[in-house]
Amino acid sequence: MKALTFSGRTTNCQRMTYISTFPHGSRTDAHALRPDQGQQASAILAGMDGAREKDGIANPTACSLCGGTGMRITRDAQGDRVAAVCSCRVARQALRRLGRANIPRRHEHATLENYESVETTGSHETMLQAHFKAHQFVLDYPHNTDGRGLMFVGMAGRGKTHLAVGVLRALIEEKGCQGLFCDYGDLLKQIQNSYNARSDTTEFELLRPVIEAEVLVLDDLGSTKPTAWVWDTVAHVLNARYNHKRTTIITTNFANRAPAGGSKEDTLGDRIGERMRSRLAEMCVSIEVLGADFRQTAGSGEANFQWSKAEFLPGG
Numbered sequence: 001m002k003a004l005t006f007s008g009r010t011t012n013c014q015r016m017t018y019i020s021t022f023p024h025g026s027r028t029d030a031h032a033l034r035p036d037q038g039q040q041a042s043a044i045l046a047g048m049d050g051a052r053e054k055d056g057i058a059n060p061t062a063c064s065l066c067g068g069t070g071m072r073i074t075r076d077a078q079g080d081r082v083a084a085v086c087s088c089r090v091a092r093q094a095l096r097r098l099g100r101a102n103i104p105r106r107h108e109h110a111t112l113e114n115y116e117s118v119e120t121t122g123s124h125e126t127m128l129q130a131h132f133k134a135h136q137f138v139l140d141y142p143h144n145t146d147g148r149g150l151m152f153v154g155m156a157g158r159g160k161t162h163l164a165v166g167v168l169r170a171l172i173e174e175k176g177c178q179g180l181f182c183d184y185g186d187l188l189k190q191i192q193n194s195y196n197a198r199s200d201t202t203e204f205e206l207l208r209p210v211i212e213a214e215v216l217v218l219d220d221l222g223s224t225k226p227t228a229w230v231w232d233t234v235a236h237v238l239n240a241r242y243n244h245k246r247t248t249i250i251t252t253n254f255a256n257r258a259p260a261g262g263s264k265e266d267t268l269g270d271r272i273g274e275r276m277r278s279r280l281a282e283m284c285v286s287i288e289v290l291g292a293d294f295r296q297t298a299g300s301g302e303a304n305f306q307w308s309k310a311e312f313l314p315g316g
Protein backbone atom coordinates (compact mmCIF):
# COMPACT_ATOMS: atom_id res chain seq x y z
CA MET A 1 0.00 0.00 0.00
CA LYS A 2 1.24 3.42 -0.88
CA ALA A 3 2.19 5.64 2.04
CA LEU A 4 -0.60 7.95 3.09
CA THR A 5 0.34 11.58 2.91
CA PHE A 6 -1.15 14.99 3.38
CA SER A 7 -0.35 17.39 0.60
CA GLY A 8 0.62 21.05 0.58
CA ARG A 9 0.75 21.51 4.34
CA THR A 10 2.83 23.22 6.95
CA THR A 11 5.31 21.78 9.40
CA ASN A 12 2.57 21.09 11.90
CA CYS A 13 0.74 19.13 9.31
CA GLN A 14 3.79 17.06 8.56
CA ARG A 15 3.53 16.22 12.21
CA MET A 16 0.02 15.01 11.53
CA THR A 17 1.33 12.85 8.71
CA TYR A 18 3.66 11.16 11.15
CA ILE A 19 0.74 10.28 13.37
CA SER A 20 -1.33 8.96 10.54
CA THR A 21 1.35 6.68 9.22
CA PHE A 22 2.42 5.33 12.62
CA PRO A 23 1.01 1.85 13.19
CA HIS A 24 -0.84 2.82 16.35
CA GLY A 25 -2.54 5.66 14.51
CA SER A 26 -4.68 3.20 12.65
CA ARG A 27 -6.27 1.78 15.79
CA THR A 28 -9.86 2.59 16.53
CA ASP A 29 -11.57 2.37 19.86
CA ALA A 30 -14.72 3.29 21.66
CA HIS A 31 -13.32 5.25 24.62
CA ALA A 32 -15.18 8.47 25.29
CA LEU A 33 -13.36 11.77 25.65
CA ARG A 34 -13.59 13.85 28.79
CA PRO A 35 -15.43 17.10 28.15
CA ASP A 36 -12.35 19.19 28.92
CA GLN A 37 -10.27 17.52 26.28
CA GLY A 38 -11.30 20.00 23.68
CA GLN A 39 -8.56 22.16 25.21
CA GLN A 40 -6.02 19.41 24.85
CA ALA A 41 -6.89 19.23 21.21
CA SER A 42 -5.55 22.72 20.70
CA ALA A 43 -2.04 21.57 19.92
CA ILE A 44 -3.35 19.24 17.28
CA LEU A 45 -5.87 21.66 15.96
CA ALA A 46 -3.18 24.30 15.65
CA GLY A 47 -1.74 22.23 12.86
CA MET A 48 -4.91 22.31 10.80
CA ASP A 49 -5.59 24.73 8.04
CA GLY A 50 -9.10 25.91 8.63
CA ALA A 51 -12.33 25.90 10.57
CA ARG A 52 -13.94 23.32 8.33
CA GLU A 53 -11.36 20.75 9.41
CA LYS A 54 -11.81 21.64 13.06
CA ASP A 55 -15.53 21.05 12.76
CA GLY A 56 -14.73 17.53 11.77
CA ILE A 57 -13.03 16.74 15.09
CA ALA A 58 -16.11 16.94 17.26
CA ASN A 59 -18.50 15.82 14.56
CA PRO A 60 -16.95 13.61 11.90
CA THR A 61 -19.89 13.91 9.56
CA ALA A 62 -19.35 17.68 9.53
CA CYS A 63 -15.90 17.28 8.03
CA SER A 64 -16.14 18.65 4.54
CA LEU A 65 -12.87 17.05 3.56
CA CYS A 66 -13.92 13.46 4.12
CA GLY A 67 -17.65 13.62 4.83
CA GLY A 68 -17.12 11.54 7.94
CA THR A 69 -15.36 8.60 6.28
CA GLY A 70 -12.00 9.52 7.82
CA MET A 71 -10.33 9.00 4.46
CA ARG A 72 -9.97 11.29 1.50
CA ILE A 73 -8.35 11.39 -1.91
CA THR A 74 -5.44 13.73 -2.46
CA ARG A 75 -2.48 13.96 -4.81
CA ASP A 76 1.10 13.02 -4.05
CA ALA A 77 4.24 14.87 -5.11
CA GLN A 78 4.05 13.26 -8.56
CA GLY A 79 0.46 14.40 -8.98
CA ASP A 80 -0.99 10.89 -8.63
CA ARG A 81 -4.22 10.39 -6.74
CA VAL A 82 -3.64 8.69 -3.39
CA ALA A 83 -5.82 7.78 -0.43
CA ALA A 84 -5.05 9.78 2.71
CA VAL A 85 -6.19 9.54 6.29
CA CYS A 86 -8.15 12.71 6.96
CA SER A 87 -6.69 15.08 9.54
CA CYS A 88 -9.97 15.02 11.48
CA ARG A 89 -9.52 11.31 12.10
CA VAL A 90 -5.88 11.70 13.08
CA ALA A 91 -6.81 14.35 15.62
CA ARG A 92 -9.61 12.24 17.07
CA GLN A 93 -7.26 9.32 17.52
CA ALA A 94 -4.68 11.51 19.28
CA LEU A 95 -7.39 12.87 21.59
CA ARG A 96 -8.50 9.38 22.54
CA ARG A 97 -4.96 8.40 23.39
CA LEU A 98 -4.53 11.56 25.48
CA GLY A 99 -7.80 10.80 27.24
CA ARG A 100 -6.55 7.38 28.28
CA ALA A 101 -3.13 8.63 29.42
CA ASN A 102 -4.45 9.57 32.88
CA ILE A 103 -2.62 12.89 32.94
CA PRO A 104 -3.71 14.63 36.17
CA ARG A 105 -5.68 17.82 35.90
CA ARG A 106 -2.92 19.83 37.49
CA HIS A 107 -0.60 18.99 34.62
CA GLU A 108 -3.06 18.56 31.80
CA HIS A 109 -1.85 21.69 30.01
CA ALA A 110 1.84 20.95 30.47
CA THR A 111 3.71 20.86 27.18
CA LEU A 112 7.35 21.15 26.25
CA GLU A 113 6.43 24.40 24.55
CA ASN A 114 5.16 26.04 27.73
CA TYR A 115 7.81 24.81 30.17
CA GLU A 116 8.26 27.83 32.40
CA SER A 117 11.99 27.89 32.83
CA VAL A 118 12.45 28.96 29.24
CA GLU A 119 10.74 32.22 30.04
CA THR A 120 12.01 32.61 33.58
CA THR A 121 14.79 35.11 33.87
CA GLY A 122 17.84 33.68 35.53
CA SER A 123 16.57 30.13 35.40
CA HIS A 124 19.14 27.50 36.18
CA GLU A 125 21.20 26.27 33.29
CA THR A 126 20.20 22.69 34.06
CA MET A 127 16.52 23.53 33.53
CA LEU A 128 17.29 24.75 30.04
CA GLN A 129 19.44 21.70 29.36
CA ALA A 130 16.72 19.39 30.65
CA HIS A 131 14.21 21.13 28.41
CA PHE A 132 16.50 20.74 25.40
CA LYS A 133 17.14 17.06 26.15
CA ALA A 134 13.42 16.43 26.51
CA HIS A 135 12.81 17.95 23.08
CA GLN A 136 15.63 15.93 21.60
CA PHE A 137 14.28 12.76 23.14
CA VAL A 138 10.94 13.26 21.38
CA LEU A 139 12.72 13.80 18.07
CA ASP A 140 14.83 10.67 18.59
CA TYR A 141 11.95 8.41 19.64
CA PRO A 142 11.65 5.53 18.96
CA HIS A 143 14.59 4.40 16.82
CA ASN A 144 17.41 6.36 18.41
CA THR A 145 16.10 5.94 21.95
CA ASP A 146 15.86 2.16 21.60
CA GLY A 147 13.69 1.57 24.63
CA ARG A 148 15.59 3.88 26.95
CA GLY A 149 13.72 6.60 28.78
CA LEU A 150 14.51 9.66 30.85
CA MET A 151 14.81 10.26 34.57
CA PHE A 152 14.40 13.86 35.75
CA VAL A 153 16.15 14.25 39.09
CA GLY A 154 15.98 17.25 41.41
CA MET A 155 14.10 18.95 44.18
CA ALA A 156 10.38 19.68 43.96
CA GLY A 157 9.31 22.78 42.09
CA ARG A 158 11.80 22.59 39.22
CA GLY A 159 9.26 21.50 36.66
CA LYS A 160 10.27 17.85 36.43
CA THR A 161 6.72 16.59 36.17
CA HIS A 162 5.95 19.31 33.66
CA LEU A 163 8.80 18.09 31.48
CA ALA A 164 7.79 14.44 31.87
CA VAL A 165 4.19 15.20 30.91
CA GLY A 166 5.42 17.38 28.05
CA VAL A 167 7.40 14.44 26.67
CA LEU A 168 4.50 12.06 27.18
CA ARG A 169 2.06 14.38 25.44
CA ALA A 170 4.41 14.96 22.52
CA LEU A 171 4.95 11.22 22.05
CA ILE A 172 1.20 10.63 22.12
CA GLU A 173 0.39 13.46 19.73
CA GLU A 174 3.35 13.34 17.41
CA LYS A 175 4.47 9.73 17.46
CA GLY A 176 1.16 7.95 17.95
CA CYS A 177 2.23 6.35 21.24
CA GLN A 178 -0.04 4.74 23.80
CA GLY A 179 1.05 6.50 26.98
CA LEU A 180 0.20 6.43 30.67
CA PHE A 181 0.88 8.77 33.58
CA CYS A 182 1.22 7.07 36.95
CA ASP A 183 1.83 8.66 40.34
CA TYR A 184 4.14 6.33 42.25
CA GLY A 185 2.59 6.96 45.67
CA ASP A 186 -0.96 6.61 44.37
CA LEU A 187 -0.13 3.36 42.62
CA LEU A 188 1.30 1.79 45.76
CA LYS A 189 -1.70 2.97 47.79
CA GLN A 190 -4.10 1.47 45.27
CA ILE A 191 -2.24 -1.82 45.34
CA GLN A 192 -2.39 -1.91 49.12
CA ASN A 193 -6.12 -1.17 48.98
CA SER A 194 -6.57 -4.01 46.52
CA TYR A 195 -5.62 -6.45 49.29
CA ASN A 196 -8.75 -5.41 51.12
CA ALA A 197 -11.26 -8.24 50.82
CA ARG A 198 -13.97 -5.81 49.70
CA SER A 199 -11.90 -4.49 46.83
CA ASP A 200 -13.04 -5.34 43.32
CA THR A 201 -9.59 -4.71 41.89
CA THR A 202 -6.62 -7.03 42.06
CA GLU A 203 -2.95 -6.14 42.14
CA PHE A 204 -2.59 -7.74 38.74
CA GLU A 205 -5.28 -5.51 37.24
CA LEU A 206 -3.65 -2.39 38.70
CA LEU A 207 -0.15 -3.24 37.54
CA ARG A 208 -0.95 -4.54 34.11
CA PRO A 209 -1.49 -1.16 32.39
CA VAL A 210 1.56 0.25 34.17
CA ILE A 211 3.73 -2.59 32.94
CA GLU A 212 2.26 -2.71 29.46
CA ALA A 213 2.07 0.99 28.56
CA GLU A 214 4.17 1.76 25.54
CA VAL A 215 5.41 4.89 27.30
CA LEU A 216 5.02 5.26 31.07
CA VAL A 217 5.56 8.34 33.20
CA LEU A 218 6.30 7.21 36.76
CA ASP A 219 6.02 10.40 38.78
CA ASP A 220 7.69 11.02 42.14
CA LEU A 221 9.59 7.75 42.33
CA GLY A 222 10.69 6.99 45.89
CA SER A 223 8.04 9.15 47.56
CA THR A 224 6.61 6.23 49.52
CA LYS A 225 8.31 5.04 52.68
CA PRO A 226 10.61 2.21 51.65
CA THR A 227 9.72 -1.30 52.78
CA ALA A 228 10.51 -4.74 51.40
CA TRP A 229 7.06 -4.80 49.83
CA VAL A 230 7.57 -1.44 48.13
CA TRP A 231 10.94 -2.58 46.80
CA ASP A 232 9.40 -5.79 45.44
CA THR A 233 6.65 -3.89 43.69
CA VAL A 234 9.06 -1.39 42.13
CA ALA A 235 11.32 -4.24 41.04
CA HIS A 236 8.40 -6.07 39.45
CA VAL A 237 7.31 -3.02 37.43
CA LEU A 238 10.76 -1.88 36.37
CA ASN A 239 12.08 -5.34 35.52
CA ALA A 240 9.03 -6.16 33.41
CA ARG A 241 9.32 -2.91 31.50
CA TYR A 242 13.07 -3.35 31.11
CA ASN A 243 12.68 -6.86 29.73
CA HIS A 244 10.26 -5.61 27.07
CA LYS A 245 12.32 -2.50 26.28
CA ARG A 246 9.37 -0.24 27.06
CA THR A 247 10.11 3.42 27.52
CA THR A 248 9.85 4.73 31.08
CA ILE A 249 10.05 8.39 32.03
CA ILE A 250 10.68 8.99 35.72
CA THR A 251 10.71 11.96 38.03
CA THR A 252 12.24 11.80 41.49
CA ASN A 253 13.07 14.24 44.25
CA PHE A 254 15.85 12.00 45.56
CA ALA A 255 19.45 12.37 44.49
CA ASN A 256 20.53 9.62 42.12
CA ARG A 257 23.13 8.21 44.48
CA ALA A 258 23.86 5.00 46.36
CA PRO A 259 22.19 4.54 49.76
CA ALA A 260 23.35 7.00 52.37
CA GLY A 261 22.31 4.58 55.10
CA GLY A 262 20.36 7.08 57.14
CA SER A 263 23.37 9.27 57.83
CA LYS A 264 21.79 12.26 56.08
CA GLU A 265 19.05 12.87 53.50
CA ASP A 266 17.74 9.75 51.81
CA THR A 267 19.01 9.06 48.32
CA LEU A 268 17.23 7.21 45.54
CA GLY A 269 19.26 4.19 46.57
CA ASP A 270 17.73 4.40 50.05
CA ARG A 271 14.22 4.74 48.67
CA ILE A 272 14.03 2.05 45.99
CA GLY A 273 17.05 -0.13 46.74
CA GLU A 274 20.46 -0.05 45.11
CA ARG A 275 19.71 -2.90 42.76
CA MET A 276 16.76 -1.06 41.23
CA ARG A 277 18.70 2.17 41.07
CA SER A 278 21.31 0.30 38.99
CA ARG A 279 18.57 -1.09 36.79
CA LEU A 280 17.33 2.45 36.22
CA ALA A 281 20.76 3.48 35.02
CA GLU A 282 20.29 0.96 32.20
CA MET A 283 16.71 2.05 31.50
CA CYS A 284 16.90 5.82 31.65
CA VAL A 285 19.18 8.73 30.89
CA SER A 286 19.45 10.68 34.13
CA ILE A 287 18.87 14.43 33.79
CA GLU A 288 19.48 16.80 36.67
CA VAL A 289 17.06 19.68 37.14
CA LEU A 290 18.61 21.99 39.70
CA GLY A 291 18.16 25.66 40.58
CA ALA A 292 15.60 27.63 42.51
CA ASP A 293 12.03 26.50 42.98
CA PHE A 294 10.15 28.33 40.26
CA ARG A 295 6.90 27.84 42.11
CA GLN A 296 8.37 30.28 44.63
CA THR A 297 7.65 28.18 47.71
CA ALA A 298 9.23 30.73 50.00
CA GLY A 299 9.67 29.55 53.56
CA SER A 300 9.38 25.86 52.77
CA GLY A 301 12.03 23.52 54.04
CA GLU A 302 12.86 22.55 50.49
CA ALA A 303 13.92 26.03 49.57
CA ASN A 304 16.75 25.88 52.08
CA PHE A 305 18.26 22.77 50.58
CA GLN A 306 20.47 23.59 47.64
CA TRP A 307 21.71 20.80 45.47
CA SER A 308 24.94 20.95 43.65
CA LYS A 309 26.20 18.89 40.75
CA ALA A 310 28.66 17.23 43.11
CA GLU A 311 25.78 15.38 44.72
CA PHE A 312 25.16 13.30 41.64
CA LEU A 313 27.16 10.41 40.35
CA PRO A 314 28.71 11.25 36.99
CA GLY A 315 26.48 9.79 34.31
CA GLY A 316 24.38 8.10 36.98
Ligand SMILES: [Zn+2]
Nearest residue numbers: 063066086088
Ligand atom coordinates in the same frame (compact mmCIF):
# COMPACT_ATOMS: atom_id res chain seq x y z
ZN1 LIG B 1 -12.30 14.47 7.86
